[in-house]
């Protein structure tokens with residue numbers, strides 16, 4: 001079962017910052033997950049489409065300048081990183097799940113992902129692009145079929161995992177609260193791998209293993225990796 005650091009090692013460092021991603025790399029995770037919003041045409045790594053909560057700033061991202069955002073503290077003196085900065089840091093050392101949060105971010109995300117393949121040492125298959133916005137995901141697939149797509153859902157759709165086939169996703173990313181053995185089996189029968197978010201407790205990690213889940217997103221990758229190595233012995 002793959003372990004992805006959710007927003008980096010966000011249980012021990014400020015989420016979606018270079019320090020959270022550096023810690024995840026030090027933990028030797030299989031992958032990191034990050035959230036992308038667009039500020040003045042630049043793909044930036046931040047979860048919400050407003051600044052309050054995770055930074056010292058205030059305002060909606062479509063109403064603030066990039067210069068202003070770059071002055072803000074995103075926790076422990078960290079800045080809001082760009083997608084390009086994070087990919088340069090990771091440099092192909094692990095998988096990266098780029099979650100598109102913004103509207104109309106497809107072109108800008110694809111451009112940075114292509115640059116990461118050409119200049120930062122990634123293979124295209126290491127860059128998993130996901131979104132709850134399935135039309136946006138479909139558009140990414142049309143623009144750049146080389147990147148694996150992850151179809152995100154927070155619930156169990158009536159058609160189980162069938163919706164993911166419409167965007168030709170390789171993986172389906174489901175909320176921990178809704179995972180069932182039936183959903184996992186249905187996904188696997190369709191050739192889709194199942195990744196679950198957000199799985200922070202050992203009891204839950206064990207449950208995911210029992211259900212045959214293929215990957216988890218966790219705020220505490222260290223804990224998950226320790227547990228997995230203890231049961232694999």
Ligand code: G3P
Pocket residue numbers: 006033035047099130152173197217
């Ligand atoms: O990509 C998995 C997970 O991060 C989706 O939800 O809200 O934590 O970005 P959220």
Ligand code: MG
Pocket residue numbers: 033034035099
């Ligand atoms: Mg996310």
